[in-house]
Amino acid sequence: MGKRRHTNIVIRGITYANCNDAARAVGVTPQSICRAIKDGKLDTVGLGPGVGHRMPVFLGGRFFASVGEAARFAGCTQSAVSKAISAGDPDRVLRKHPGSAKRADLAFALWGIRFDSRADLARRTGLCKTFVYRALSARCPRRMERLYAALMTSKVAA
Structure with missing residues:
Protein backbone atom coordinates (compact mmCIF):
# COMPACT_ATOMS: atom_id res chain seq x y z
CA MET A 1 0.00 0.00 0.00
CA GLY A 2 1.26 3.51 -0.81
CA LYS A 3 2.03 6.31 1.59
CA ARG A 4 -0.90 8.55 2.53
CA ARG A 5 -0.81 11.89 0.81
CA HIS A 6 -2.92 13.86 3.27
CA THR A 7 -2.53 13.50 7.02
CA ASN A 8 -3.50 15.67 9.99
CA ILE A 9 -6.40 17.30 8.16
CA VAL A 10 -8.02 20.21 10.00
CA ILE A 11 -11.70 20.84 9.21
CA ARG A 12 -13.44 23.61 11.15
CA GLY A 13 -10.99 23.31 14.04
CA ILE A 14 -11.01 19.50 14.38
CA THR A 15 -7.92 17.51 13.30
CA TYR A 16 -8.39 14.15 11.57
CA ALA A 17 -5.62 11.59 11.01
CA ASN A 18 -6.39 11.03 7.30
CA CYS A 19 -8.95 11.55 4.51
CA ASN A 20 -10.96 8.45 5.41
CA ASP A 21 -11.46 9.54 9.03
CA ALA A 22 -12.33 13.09 7.98
CA ALA A 23 -14.79 11.85 5.33
CA ARG A 24 -16.55 9.55 7.80
CA ALA A 25 -16.90 12.36 10.36
CA VAL A 26 -18.09 15.00 7.90
CA GLY A 27 -20.35 12.70 5.86
CA VAL A 28 -18.69 12.87 2.46
CA THR A 29 -16.39 10.64 0.41
CA PRO A 30 -12.60 10.62 0.84
CA GLN A 31 -12.35 11.97 -2.72
CA SER A 32 -14.38 15.00 -1.66
CA ILE A 33 -11.94 15.66 1.17
CA CYS A 34 -8.96 15.38 -1.21
CA ARG A 35 -10.69 17.71 -3.69
CA ALA A 36 -11.44 20.23 -0.92
CA ILE A 37 -7.78 20.15 0.13
CA LYS A 38 -6.72 20.78 -3.47
CA ASP A 39 -9.26 23.61 -3.91
CA GLY A 40 -8.55 25.13 -0.49
CA LYS A 41 -12.16 24.72 0.67
CA LEU A 42 -11.82 22.49 3.71
CA ASP A 43 -13.83 24.95 5.81
CA THR A 44 -16.96 24.33 3.73
CA VAL A 45 -16.66 20.60 2.90
CA GLY A 46 -19.71 18.60 3.97
CA LEU A 47 -21.93 21.62 4.62
CA GLY A 48 -24.03 21.15 1.49
CA PRO A 49 -24.42 23.12 -1.74
CA GLY A 50 -24.34 26.91 -1.78
CA VAL A 51 -22.45 27.25 1.49
CA GLY A 52 -19.06 27.88 -0.11
CA HIS A 53 -19.66 31.59 -0.57
CA LEU A 94 -10.35 47.19 -4.98
CA ARG A 95 -7.69 48.52 -7.35
CA LYS A 96 -8.73 50.56 -10.35
CA HIS A 97 -7.87 48.77 -13.55
CA PRO A 98 -6.54 50.89 -16.42
CA GLY A 99 -8.80 49.04 -18.88
CA SER A 100 -12.03 50.05 -17.17
CA ALA A 101 -13.16 53.23 -18.86
CA LYS A 102 -15.49 55.59 -17.08
CA ARG A 103 -18.25 57.36 -18.97
CA ALA A 104 -16.34 60.65 -18.95
CA ASP A 105 -13.32 58.92 -20.56
CA LEU A 106 -15.45 57.94 -23.56
CA ALA A 107 -16.40 61.52 -24.42
CA PHE A 108 -14.80 63.10 -27.47
CA ALA A 109 -15.26 65.97 -29.92
CA LEU A 110 -15.57 65.64 -33.68
CA TRP A 111 -15.51 68.69 -35.95
CA GLY A 112 -16.17 70.90 -32.95
CA ILE A 113 -19.21 68.97 -31.70
CA ARG A 114 -19.01 67.12 -28.39
CA PHE A 115 -20.28 63.51 -27.98
CA ASP A 116 -20.55 61.32 -24.86
CA SER A 117 -19.38 58.23 -26.77
CA ARG A 118 -19.20 56.68 -30.22
CA ALA A 119 -22.59 55.08 -29.56
CA ASP A 120 -23.95 58.55 -28.80
CA LEU A 121 -22.61 59.79 -32.16
CA ALA A 122 -24.30 56.86 -33.93
CA ARG A 123 -27.64 57.57 -32.20
CA ARG A 124 -27.55 61.28 -32.96
CA THR A 125 -26.63 60.85 -36.63
CA GLY A 126 -28.89 57.86 -37.28
CA LEU A 127 -25.99 55.76 -38.59
CA CYS A 128 -25.23 52.18 -37.69
CA LYS A 129 -23.03 51.86 -34.60
CA THR A 130 -20.64 49.50 -36.42
CA PHE A 131 -20.18 51.99 -39.26
CA VAL A 132 -19.35 54.79 -36.81
CA TYR A 133 -16.86 52.61 -34.89
CA ARG A 134 -15.10 51.54 -38.11
CA ALA A 135 -15.07 55.04 -39.55
CA LEU A 136 -13.48 56.53 -36.45
CA SER A 137 -11.03 53.67 -35.95
CA ALA A 138 -9.73 53.49 -39.50
CA ARG A 139 -10.12 57.20 -40.37
CA CYS A 140 -11.02 56.13 -43.90
CA PRO A 141 -11.67 59.33 -45.95
CA ARG A 142 -14.85 57.98 -47.60
CA ARG A 143 -16.37 56.86 -44.32
CA MET A 144 -15.38 60.10 -42.59
CA GLU A 145 -17.00 62.04 -45.44
CA ARG A 146 -20.23 60.08 -45.05
CA LEU A 147 -20.08 60.57 -41.27
CA TYR A 148 -19.56 64.32 -41.77
CA ALA A 149 -22.52 64.51 -44.18
CA ALA A 150 -24.77 62.63 -41.76
CA LEU A 151 -23.64 64.91 -38.96
CA MET A 152 -24.38 68.08 -40.92
CA THR A 153 -27.85 66.92 -42.04
CA SER A 154 -28.87 65.77 -38.57
CA LYS A 155 -30.27 68.05 -35.89
CA VAL A 156 -26.98 67.78 -34.00
CA ALA A 157 -25.21 70.34 -36.19
CA ALA A 158 -28.03 72.87 -35.84
Missing part, protein backbone atom coordinates in the same frame (compact mmCIF):
# COMPACT_ATOMS: atom_id res chain seq x y z
CA ARG A 54 -20.40 32.11 3.14
CA MET A 55 -16.77 31.96 4.16
CA PRO A 56 -15.27 34.98 5.90
CA VAL A 57 -13.21 37.23 3.63
CA PHE A 58 -10.41 39.66 4.49
CA LEU A 59 -10.47 42.48 1.95
CA GLY A 60 -8.88 45.90 2.09
CA GLY A 61 -7.98 45.60 5.77
CA ARG A 62 -11.53 44.63 6.79
CA PHE A 63 -13.21 41.33 7.59
CA PHE A 64 -16.48 40.43 5.87
CA ALA A 65 -18.83 37.60 6.83
CA SER A 66 -19.25 36.40 3.25
CA VAL A 67 -18.02 36.79 -0.30
CA GLY A 68 -21.28 38.56 -1.17
CA GLU A 69 -20.75 41.17 1.52
CA ALA A 70 -17.17 41.74 0.31
CA ALA A 71 -18.41 42.02 -3.29
CA ARG A 72 -20.97 44.67 -2.32
CA PHE A 73 -18.24 46.62 -0.52
CA ALA A 74 -15.89 46.39 -3.52
CA GLY A 75 -18.63 47.15 -6.06
CA CYS A 76 -18.05 43.98 -8.09
CA THR A 77 -19.47 40.47 -8.46
CA GLN A 78 -19.07 37.54 -6.07
CA SER A 79 -17.32 35.70 -8.86
CA ALA A 80 -14.71 38.45 -9.17
CA VAL A 81 -13.99 38.29 -5.43
CA SER A 82 -13.76 34.48 -5.48
CA LYS A 83 -11.39 34.52 -8.45
CA ALA A 84 -9.21 37.14 -6.76
CA ILE A 85 -9.07 35.02 -3.60
CA SER A 86 -8.16 31.92 -5.64
CA ALA A 87 -5.42 33.90 -7.38
CA GLY A 88 -4.02 34.87 -3.98
CA ASP A 89 -4.67 38.60 -4.34
CA PRO A 90 -8.12 39.45 -2.95
CA ASP A 91 -7.34 43.18 -2.84
CA ARG A 92 -7.11 43.35 -6.64
CA VAL A 93 -10.88 43.89 -6.82
Whole structure:
Protein backbone atom coordinates (compact mmCIF):
# COMPACT_ATOMS: atom_id res chain seq x y z
CA MET A 1 0.00 0.00 0.00
CA GLY A 2 1.26 3.51 -0.81
CA LYS A 3 2.03 6.31 1.59
CA ARG A 4 -0.90 8.55 2.53
CA ARG A 5 -0.81 11.89 0.81
CA HIS A 6 -2.92 13.86 3.27
CA THR A 7 -2.53 13.50 7.02
CA ASN A 8 -3.50 15.67 9.99
CA ILE A 9 -6.40 17.30 8.16
CA VAL A 10 -8.02 20.21 10.00
CA ILE A 11 -11.70 20.84 9.21
CA ARG A 12 -13.44 23.61 11.15
CA GLY A 13 -10.99 23.31 14.04
CA ILE A 14 -11.01 19.50 14.38
CA THR A 15 -7.92 17.51 13.30
CA TYR A 16 -8.39 14.15 11.57
CA ALA A 17 -5.62 11.59 11.01
CA ASN A 18 -6.39 11.03 7.30
CA CYS A 19 -8.95 11.55 4.51
CA ASN A 20 -10.96 8.45 5.41
CA ASP A 21 -11.46 9.54 9.03
CA ALA A 22 -12.33 13.09 7.98
CA ALA A 23 -14.79 11.85 5.33
CA ARG A 24 -16.55 9.55 7.80
CA ALA A 25 -16.90 12.36 10.36
CA VAL A 26 -18.09 15.00 7.90
CA GLY A 27 -20.35 12.70 5.86
CA VAL A 28 -18.69 12.87 2.46
CA THR A 29 -16.39 10.64 0.41
CA PRO A 30 -12.60 10.62 0.84
CA GLN A 31 -12.35 11.97 -2.72
CA SER A 32 -14.38 15.00 -1.66
CA ILE A 33 -11.94 15.66 1.17
CA CYS A 34 -8.96 15.38 -1.21
CA ARG A 35 -10.69 17.71 -3.69
CA ALA A 36 -11.44 20.23 -0.92
CA ILE A 37 -7.78 20.15 0.13
CA LYS A 38 -6.72 20.78 -3.47
CA ASP A 39 -9.26 23.61 -3.91
CA GLY A 40 -8.55 25.13 -0.49
CA LYS A 41 -12.16 24.72 0.67
CA LEU A 42 -11.82 22.49 3.71
CA ASP A 43 -13.83 24.95 5.81
CA THR A 44 -16.96 24.33 3.73
CA VAL A 45 -16.66 20.60 2.90
CA GLY A 46 -19.71 18.60 3.97
CA LEU A 47 -21.93 21.62 4.62
CA GLY A 48 -24.03 21.15 1.49
CA PRO A 49 -24.42 23.12 -1.74
CA GLY A 50 -24.34 26.91 -1.78
CA VAL A 51 -22.45 27.25 1.49
CA GLY A 52 -19.06 27.88 -0.11
CA HIS A 53 -19.66 31.59 -0.57
CA ARG A 54 -20.40 32.11 3.14
CA MET A 55 -16.77 31.96 4.16
CA PRO A 56 -15.27 34.98 5.90
CA VAL A 57 -13.21 37.23 3.63
CA PHE A 58 -10.41 39.66 4.49
CA LEU A 59 -10.47 42.48 1.95
CA GLY A 60 -8.88 45.90 2.09
CA GLY A 61 -7.98 45.60 5.77
CA ARG A 62 -11.53 44.63 6.79
CA PHE A 63 -13.21 41.33 7.59
CA PHE A 64 -16.48 40.43 5.87
CA ALA A 65 -18.83 37.60 6.83
CA SER A 66 -19.25 36.40 3.25
CA VAL A 67 -18.02 36.79 -0.30
CA GLY A 68 -21.28 38.56 -1.17
CA GLU A 69 -20.75 41.17 1.52
CA ALA A 70 -17.17 41.74 0.31
CA ALA A 71 -18.41 42.02 -3.29
CA ARG A 72 -20.97 44.67 -2.32
CA PHE A 73 -18.24 46.62 -0.52
CA ALA A 74 -15.89 46.39 -3.52
CA GLY A 75 -18.63 47.15 -6.06
CA CYS A 76 -18.05 43.98 -8.09
CA THR A 77 -19.47 40.47 -8.46
CA GLN A 78 -19.07 37.54 -6.07
CA SER A 79 -17.32 35.70 -8.86
CA ALA A 80 -14.71 38.45 -9.17
CA VAL A 81 -13.99 38.29 -5.43
CA SER A 82 -13.76 34.48 -5.48
CA LYS A 83 -11.39 34.52 -8.45
CA ALA A 84 -9.21 37.14 -6.76
CA ILE A 85 -9.07 35.02 -3.60
CA SER A 86 -8.16 31.92 -5.64
CA ALA A 87 -5.42 33.90 -7.38
CA GLY A 88 -4.02 34.87 -3.98
CA ASP A 89 -4.67 38.60 -4.34
CA PRO A 90 -8.12 39.45 -2.95
CA ASP A 91 -7.34 43.18 -2.84
CA ARG A 92 -7.11 43.35 -6.64
CA VAL A 93 -10.88 43.89 -6.82
CA LEU A 94 -10.35 47.19 -4.98
CA ARG A 95 -7.69 48.52 -7.35
CA LYS A 96 -8.73 50.56 -10.35
CA HIS A 97 -7.87 48.77 -13.55
CA PRO A 98 -6.54 50.89 -16.42
CA GLY A 99 -8.80 49.04 -18.88
CA SER A 100 -12.03 50.05 -17.17
CA ALA A 101 -13.16 53.23 -18.86
CA LYS A 102 -15.49 55.59 -17.08
CA ARG A 103 -18.25 57.36 -18.97
CA ALA A 104 -16.34 60.65 -18.95
CA ASP A 105 -13.32 58.92 -20.56
CA LEU A 106 -15.45 57.94 -23.56
CA ALA A 107 -16.40 61.52 -24.42
CA PHE A 108 -14.80 63.10 -27.47
CA ALA A 109 -15.26 65.97 -29.92
CA LEU A 110 -15.57 65.64 -33.68
CA TRP A 111 -15.51 68.69 -35.95
CA GLY A 112 -16.17 70.90 -32.95
CA ILE A 113 -19.21 68.97 -31.70
CA ARG A 114 -19.01 67.12 -28.39
CA PHE A 115 -20.28 63.51 -27.98
CA ASP A 116 -20.55 61.32 -24.86
CA SER A 117 -19.38 58.23 -26.77
CA ARG A 118 -19.20 56.68 -30.22
CA ALA A 119 -22.59 55.08 -29.56
CA ASP A 120 -23.95 58.55 -28.80
CA LEU A 121 -22.61 59.79 -32.16
CA ALA A 122 -24.30 56.86 -33.93
CA ARG A 123 -27.64 57.57 -32.20
CA ARG A 124 -27.55 61.28 -32.96
CA THR A 125 -26.63 60.85 -36.63
CA GLY A 126 -28.89 57.86 -37.28
CA LEU A 127 -25.99 55.76 -38.59
CA CYS A 128 -25.23 52.18 -37.69
CA LYS A 129 -23.03 51.86 -34.60
CA THR A 130 -20.64 49.50 -36.42
CA PHE A 131 -20.18 51.99 -39.26
CA VAL A 132 -19.35 54.79 -36.81
CA TYR A 133 -16.86 52.61 -34.89
CA ARG A 134 -15.10 51.54 -38.11
CA ALA A 135 -15.07 55.04 -39.55
CA LEU A 136 -13.48 56.53 -36.45
CA SER A 137 -11.03 53.67 -35.95
CA ALA A 138 -9.73 53.49 -39.50
CA ARG A 139 -10.12 57.20 -40.37
CA CYS A 140 -11.02 56.13 -43.90
CA PRO A 141 -11.67 59.33 -45.95
CA ARG A 142 -14.85 57.98 -47.60
CA ARG A 143 -16.37 56.86 -44.32
CA MET A 144 -15.38 60.10 -42.59
CA GLU A 145 -17.00 62.04 -45.44
CA ARG A 146 -20.23 60.08 -45.05
CA LEU A 147 -20.08 60.57 -41.27
CA TYR A 148 -19.56 64.32 -41.77
CA ALA A 149 -22.52 64.51 -44.18
CA ALA A 150 -24.77 62.63 -41.76
CA LEU A 151 -23.64 64.91 -38.96
CA MET A 152 -24.38 68.08 -40.92
CA THR A 153 -27.85 66.92 -42.04
CA SER A 154 -28.87 65.77 -38.57
CA LYS A 155 -30.27 68.05 -35.89
CA VAL A 156 -26.98 67.78 -34.00
CA ALA A 157 -25.21 70.34 -36.19
CA ALA A 158 -28.03 72.87 -35.84
